[in-house]
Amino acid sequence: MSDAIAVAGLGRRFGAFHAVRDVTFAVARGEIFGYLGANGAGKSTTIRILCGLLAPTAGRAAVAGVDVAADPEGVKRRIGYMSQKFSLYPDLTVEENLDFFGGAYGFAGRELRRRIDAVVEETDLRALRGAATQSLPAGLQQRVALANALLHDPELLFLDEPTAGVDPVSRREFLALVRRRVRRGATVFLTTHYMDEAEYCDRLCLIYRGELAALGTPEELKDRLMKEAVLEVRTGRPLEAAELLGGLPEVRGAALFGESVHAVVENPDEAVPRVRAALEAAGFPGALVERIPPSLEDVFVSLVEERDRREGEIREVRR
Amino acid sequence: MIERLKRMMIKEFLQVLRDPRMLGVIFGVPLIQTLVFGYAVSTDVTDVPTAVVDRDRSPASRELVAAFTSSGHFRVVSAEGGMERAQAMLDDGSAGAVLRIDEGFAGDLEGGRTARVQLIVDGTDSNTARVVLVYANRITERFSGAVRAAPAGGVQLVHRAWFNENLESRNFFVPGIIAMLVMLVTVILTSMAVVREKEVGTIEQLLVSPITPAEFILGKTLPFAIIGYVDVLLVSLLGVFWFDVPIRGSVLLLLLATTFYLMTTLGIGLLISTACRTQQQALMMVFLVFFPFVLLSGFMFPIENMPRAVQYLTWVNPLRYFLVILRGIFLKGTGVEILWPQMAALLAMGAALLAAATLRFRKTSA
Numbered sequence: 001m002s003d004a005i006a007v008a009g010l011g012r013r014f015g016a017f018h019a020v021r022d023v024t025f026a027v028a029r030g031e032i033f034g035y036l037g038a039n040g041a042g043k044s045t046t047i048r049i050l051c052g053l054l055a056p057t058a059g060r061a062a063v064a065g066v067d068v069a070a071d072p073e074g075v076k077r078r079i080g081y082m083s084q085k086f087s088l089y090p091d092l093t094v095e096e097n098l099d100f101f102g103g104a105y106g107f108a109g110r111e112l113r114r115r116i117d118a119v120v121e122e123t124d125l126r127a128l129r130g131a132a133t134q135s136l137p138a139g140l141q142q143r144v145a146l147a148n149a150l151l152h153d154p155e156l157l158f159l160d161e162p163t164a165g166v167d168p169v170s171r172r173e174f175l176a177l178v179r180r181r182v183r184r185g186a187t188v189f190l191t192t193h194y195m196d197e198a199e200y201c202d203r204l205c206l207i208y209r210g211e212l213a214a215l216g217t218p219e220e221l222k223d224r225l226m227k228e229a230v231l232e233v234r235t236g237r238p239l240e241a242a243e244l245l246g247g248l249p250e251v252r253g254a255a256l257f258g259e260s261v262h263a264v265v266e267n268p269d270e271a272v273p274r275v276r277a278a279l280e281a282a283g284f285p286g287a288l289v290e291r292i293p294p295s296l297e298d299v300f301v302s303l304v305e306e307r308d309r310r311e312g313e314i315r316e317v318r319r
Numbered sequence: 320m321i322e323r324l325k326r327m328m329i330k331e332f333l334q335v336l337r338d339p340r341m342l343g344v345i346f347g348v349p350l351i352q353t354l355v356f357g358y359a360v361s362t363d364v365t366d367v368p369t370a371v372v373d374r375d376r377s378p379a380s381r382e383l384v385a386a387f388t389s390s391g392h393f394r395v396v397s398a399e400g401g402m403e404r405a406q407a408m409l410d411d412g413s414a415g416a417v418l419r420i421d422e423g424f425a426g427d428l429e430g431g432r433t434a435r436v437q438l439i440v441d442g443t444d445s446n447t448a449r450v451v452l453v454y455a456n457r458i459t460e461r462f463s464g465a466v467r468a469a470p471a472g473g474v475q476l477v478h479r480a481w482f483n484e485n486l487e488s489r490n491f492f493v494p495g496i497i498a499m500l501v502m503l504v505t506v507i508l509t510s511m512a513v514v515r516e517k518e519v520g521t522i523e524q525l526l527v528s529p530i531t532p533a534e535f536i537l538g539k540t541l542p543f544a545i546i547g548y549v550d551v552l553l554v555s556l557l558g559v560f561w562f563d564v565p566i567r568g569s570v571l572l573l574l575l576a577t578t579f580y581l582m583t584t585l586g587i588g589l590l591i592s593t594a595c596r597t598q599q600q601a602l603m604m605v606f607l608v609f610f611p612f613v614l615l616s617g618f619m620f621p622i623e624n625m626p627r628a629v630q631y632l633t634w635v636n637p638l639r640y641f642l643v644i645l646r647g648i649f650l651k652g653t654g655v656e657i658l659w660p661q662m663a664a665l666l667a668m669g670a671a672l673l674a675a676a677t678l679r680f681r682k683t684s685a
């Protein structure tokens with residue numbers, strides 16, 4: 001009874017397409033484990049396998065010590081799950097939704113009332129019990145969905161992009177609720193492509209095109225990039241600047257970050273004056289070039305670019 | 320198990336009763352259909368030219384003829400002449416019906432015996448003929464009730480449709496509407512209820528809960544079975560009290576047969592829902608299967624007149640069997656000793672369809 005989740009060589013094929021391939025990781029009890037990846041990377045597929053909703057085609061996965069392929073029902077009883085799709089009945093009230101899902105878990109009468117009262121209190125939904133679910137804003141709907149997933153006090157919580165489309169304030173509130181559950185002993189597995197949400201996790205797993213690209217704490221992942229440096233470049237025309245920077249020999253990668261451009265360089269002391277000069281020459285007078293600590297997103301972009309480069313080389317060689 | 324089922328049913332009812340469109344499907348459509356069918360078939364039949372062959376020539380027989388004419392549905396075009404003349408008029412179309420009262424009519428009535436009158440109708444237009452018979456039945460029954468007030472026998476109408484011998488077996492519209500509507504309503508409701516869960520995404524949440532496939536299927540069928548019963552009741556009551564459709568057989572048998580029939584329609588609804596991803600697809604699919612079922616049921620076209628290959632197809636049509644059962648129970652008062660083959664067919668098909676749906680549901684969720 002050590003790890004909350006243990007995954008080894010896990011894979012899922014749809015026909016010839018590998019949605020998830022050879023993924024291995026473990027999640028300790030009491031951890032918030034972030035599963036990070038772009039659209040279509042295989043996040044939902046992994047989470048559905050772990051919840052016993054989808055059978056894996058390769059490898060093994062154990063959740064709370066139960067093998068998901070051998071005993072999916074055993075897994076289901078121990079976990080709470082918030083699917084990526086909206087998972088409440090929009091035409092029912094908050095209370096009716098909780099009644100229904102509580103009943104689905106076999107609770108009735110006073111026990112059901114007690115549990116509903118508890119989760120409503122925990123997620124601060126007291127005033128909204130009678131509200132039609134579809135009339136609530138996205139942030140509150142997600143909170144109701146969370147309350148739903150907590151009704152049966154699961155030891156593990158699987159949240160598939162729980163805060164997609166939710167404003168930053170509500171997102172922070174939501175994560176605080178999750179954090180509180182973790183303090184009470186729950187383990188959380190959440191998928192996301194929000195970097196601020198990822199920073200919130202104890203450990204991160206980066207998945208890229210179905211394969212595991214990096215695994216570690218947010219700090220570890222950032223440190224790994226410390227041998228390279230990130231320059232923030234501010235000009236009036238970020239798009240053109242990004243294009244120019246991408247073409248420079250000393251820049252390994254350039255990506256847009258809002259109004260600015262982040263350029264990854266190997267040797268910042270030499271690179272900064274050269275980048276300045278190149279910008280000056282190309283008609284970006286007064287551009288600000290500054291070395292900054294890498295954010296997770298920088299890590300993400302640089303890892304993905306490195307991987308693409310490698311795969312490109314492999315393809316070149318094969319040709 | 321019971322608790323989970325109860326919760327699922329409460330939820331389904333809440334959702335259905337909160338959706339105005341669904342309320343329309345459940346209550347509006349049956350009422351409107353029954354009324355439309357009832358009147359579409361009946362309003363245009365008045366003043367049927369009738370040849371009267373009165374061989375009794377008694378005050379009682381004249382009273383009966385008067386009852387026919389005063390109803391407004393029959394108009395006497397020939398009161399003299401015998402059967403040959405009446406037949407000739409029926410042949411050339413100058414009469415649409417022949418009312419024949421034999422000698423001894425009044426005597427039978429006074430003697431407390433059943434007095435018989437015969438009505439022969441032109442069956443070329445079977446719909447009209449059917450309605451004419453309904454009227455004639457009603458008139459004689461009323462007449463019979465009036466004379467029965469005195470200590471006397473009743474009047475029995477012996478009718479015969481000429482030129483279209485199938486008329487009697489095809490019979491009246493209310494049983495057909497019951498069978499058709501119950502199928503339409505329950506198939507739509509079931510398939511929609513499941514597909515909606517897929518569309519909204521709640522199905523994932525259900526699959527991850529301890530609800531078993533059997534519980535899910537029961538929870539998705541029982542509420543609509545209940546609604547199906549309500550619809551049968553609704554249309555039956557409307558038929559019996561508004562359109563004077565008799566119900567001669569056992570109501571209990573009717574409910575049992577309805578149960579078997581509902582098993583088939585709910586099974587079909589579930590199967591449709593496993594094959595569809597959106598409510599729109601499901602609705603299209605419902606109508607795609609619904610029309611062949613109706614057309615090949617004997618509701619509109621007699622099965623005996625269909626090509627042989629098509630007749631075989633009707634064997635797997637639950638609507639066909641239910642129609643026979645309904646017409647038997649409503650109009651002929653037939654019992655289970657005659658209707659058991661149809662009942663057995665429905666039960667077998669219902670069990671097979673529900674089993675197939677459960678199996679498919681397991682597979683799609685894995």
Ligand SMILES: Nc1ncnc2c1ncn2[C@@H]1O[C@H](COP(=O)(O)OP(=O)(O)OP(=O)(O)O)[C@@H](O)[C@H]1O
Pocket residue numbers: 014019037038039040041042043044045046084
């Ligand atoms: N049932 C399925 N049949 C075929 N392909 C599938 C199926 N489910 C998922 N896929 C494919 O597998 C890949 C990974 O899908 P998945 O839903 O796991 O991505 P994701 O990381 O959750 O993406 P998103 O951020 O969009 O939710 C996608 O390319 C998707 O099209």
Ligand SMILES: [Mg+2]
Pocket residue numbers: 043044045084160
């Ligand atoms: Mg996803």
